Amino acid sequence: MRFHELVEARRSVREYTDEPLDDETLTELFDRVKYTPTGYNLQPQEFLVLREDDRQALLRECAYNQEQVTDAAAAVVVLGNLDPAAHADRVFDDWLDKDYVPNEEVRDGLASNVEGWREQPAEENRVWTVRNSSLAAMTLIYAAWEMGIASCPMEGFDAEAVRDEFDIDDGYEPVMIVTLGYAEAEASSPSKPAKFRRPPAENVHEEVFVPHAE
Amino acid sequence: MRFHELVEARRSVREYTDEPLDDETLTELFDRVKYTPTGYNLQPQEFLVLREDDRQALLRECAYNQEQVTDAAAAVVVLGNLDPAAHADRVFDDWLDKDYVPNEEVRDGLASNVEGWREQPAEENRVWTVRNSSLAAMTLIYAAWEMGIASCPMEGFDAEAVRDEFDIDDGYEPVMIVTLGYAEAEASSPSKPAKFRRPPAENVHEEVFVPHAE
Numbered sequence: 001m002r003f004h005e006l007v008e009a010r011r012s013v014r015e016y017t018d019e020p021l022d023d024e025t026l027t028e029l030f031d032r033v034k035y036t037p038t039g040y041n042l043q044p045q046e047f048l049v050l051r052e053d054d055r056q057a058l059l060r061e062c063a064y065n066q067e068q069v070t071d072a073a074a075a076v077v078v079l080g081n082l083d084p085a086a087h088a089d090r091v092f093d094d095w096l097d098k099d100y101v102p103n104e105e106v107r108d109g110l111a112s113n114v115e116g117w118r119e120q121p122a123e124e125n126r127v128w129t130v131r132n133s134s135l136a137a138m139t140l141i142y143a144a145w146e147m148g149i150a151s152c153p154m155e156g157f158d159a160e161a162v163r164d165e166f167d168i169d170d171g172y173e174p175v176m177i178v179t180l181g182y183a184e185a186e187a188s189s190p191s192k193p194a195k196f197r198r199p200p201a202e203n204v205h206e207e208v209f210v211p212h213a214e
Numbered sequence: 215m216r217f218h219e220l221v222e223a224r225r226s227v228r229e230y231t232d233e234p235l236d237d238e239t240l241t242e243l244f245d246r247v248k249y250t251p252t253g254y255n256l257q258p259q260e261f262l263v264l265r266e267d268d269r270q271a272l273l274r275e276c277a278y279n280q281e282q283v284t285d286a287a288a289a290v291v292v293l294g295n296l297d298p299a300a301h302a303d304r305v306f307d308d309w310l311d312k313d314y315v316p317n318e319e320v321r322d323g324l325a326s327n328v329e330g331w332r333e334q335p336a337e338e339n340r341v342w343t344v345r346n347s348s349l350a351a352m353t354l355i356y357a358a359w360e361m362g363i364a365s366c367p368m369e370g371f372d373a374e375a376v377r378d379e380f381d382i383d384d385g386y387e388p389v390m391i392v393t394l395g396y397a398e399a400e401a402s403s404p405s406k407p408a409k410f411r412r413p414p415a416e417n418v419h420e421e422v423f424v425p426h427a428e
Contacts, residue, residue, distance in 0.1 A: 001216060001217060002215060002216060002217075002360070003215060003216075003217050003220055003246075003356055003357065003359075003360040004246050004357065004360060006217055007246050007249045007250075007353060007356075007357065008246070008249050010249070010251070012251055026418075027414065030414035030418045031414060032217075032218050032221050032222070033414075034411040034412065034413065034414055035221045035222050035224070035411060036221075036352075037224070037226055037355065037367055039367070039368075039369040039370075041409050041410070043411065043412050043417075045417060046417045046418075046419065046423070046425070047417060047418045047419065048419045048421075048422075048423045049418060049419065049420055049421070050421060051420075051421070052421055055421050077423075079423070086428060087412065087428065089428075090410065090428070091409075091410065094409055094410035095409070098406055098407050098409065099406060100406065100409070123337050123340075126337075126341060127340060127341060127344050128369070130341050130344050130345050130348070131344050131345075131348045131369065131389065131390065132348075134344070134345045134346075134348035134349055134352070135348055135351070135352045135367075137349070138250075138348070138349045138352035138353060139221060139352060141251065142217055142221075142356065143217065143218065143221065145217075146216070146217040146218060153251055153253070153349075154253075155253040155342070155345065156253070166422075166423055167422070167423060168423050171425075172423075172425075175345065176345065192312055192313060192314065193312050195255050195305075195308055195309070195312065195314070196255070196304065196305065196308040197248040197249060197257065198248065198257050198301065199248065200241065200244035200245060200247075200248055203257075203259060203260045203261060204240075204244045204260075204261045204263060205260065205261065205262045205263065206263055206265075207262075207263070207264060207265070207266055207269050208262075208380075208381075209260070209262045209291075209293070209380055209381060209382050209386075211260070211385075211386075214300060214301065214303075214304070
């Protein structure tokens with residue numbers, strides 16, 4: 001599907017058929033999601049994919065009992081690594097190999113710069129990983145839709161409960177839940193009209209930022 | 215362009231031709247970006263679009279003198295409104311109009327819930343707006359690429375300097391810069407090989423989260 005058609009047609013879908021998402025489909029999906037750009041290509045995103053009933057039930061308890069978590073074929077917890085330098089060595093070795101940096105000195109400078117971010121206030125690294133992992137969540141939603149898989153991004157959940165129930169240590173931030181499945185109704189012709197979107201005339205500012213008065 | 219082709223072909227591009235981005239093109243672009251999903255459809259994202267040389271030069275100073283800011287046809291500062299309830303009334307009125315909620319009582323409950331988020335610690339609202347605005351930034355990058363417009367997402371800038379230079383008050387978070395323009399080289403066949411991506415076998419976890427040892 002062409003992207004401009006996809007972005008306009010996509011809806012958040014909470015009602016799914018019983019059709020499962022098989023391994024092959026998930027593999028294809030995440031093979032597309034992996035191309036998401038991230039700052040410095042540091043790729044902090046991780047995906048915890050829950051298809052088993054009991055695991056989904058556990059997540060639903062952490063998500064204020066929202067039904068789509070257990071109705072979905074898969075519920076994906078998008079996590080962000082809070083260590084910016086977790087993959088820095090591999091990333092910058094790759095840059096050196098492919099001539100994105102001219103020499104080892106520049107490569108080492110980049111790596112040590114990113115390692116320095118570890119000393120930032122925790123809030124900055126949280127914002128950093130949420131920003132980058134959200135890019136991956138957006139890609140997941142679009143890639144799924146193109147494959148005929150509907151989704152619902154969810155930010156209403158208790159992150160601490162998710163950490164506890166799924167043994168996610170303090171090194172990772174639960175960023176978003178994305179439920180996935182085949183839409184109950186024909187997803188491309190939903191029964192309800194599309195929700196309102198703020199018009200670009202309101203939130204696109206030319207040269208000077210003048211917030212729109214509500 | 216089909217999305218799975220787009221996501222794989224897309225590169226971050228820092229070298230642009232002198233061809234400008236005209237008003238019509240930008241209008242079409244942001245008309246696509248507006249469909250981005252956000253939590254509760256609250257749409258905190260704002261876009262400050264700089265095409266004038268002197269404005270881009272000012273932004274470049276805030277972005278550690280990175281050349282692509284002034285080489286680009288447009289440099290877009292993606293901002294996030296830090297007030298979750300800024301558009302809540304319009305959003306939930308729309309839900310009521312379109313039968314997404316059954317009655318006024320439910321509509322008012324949602325609006326007052328979101329208004330309650332204003333009392334959260336500032337860090338939580340910062341994470342909230344970064345998460346949602348990043349979804350819009352990702353859409354911008356994909357929508358642009360489909361239109362033949364290359365981009366470079368940038369997180370390396372001094373957010374406080376951006377605030378000061380562009381009169382952005384404390385109610386908004388500078389989330390990301392996205393430079394836009396027509397790629398100097400043929401964007402769909404870049405001269406350098408694609409950068410490494412972490413394989414899904416490493417960051418997609420089935421049922422249980424077991425971080426990959428680096």
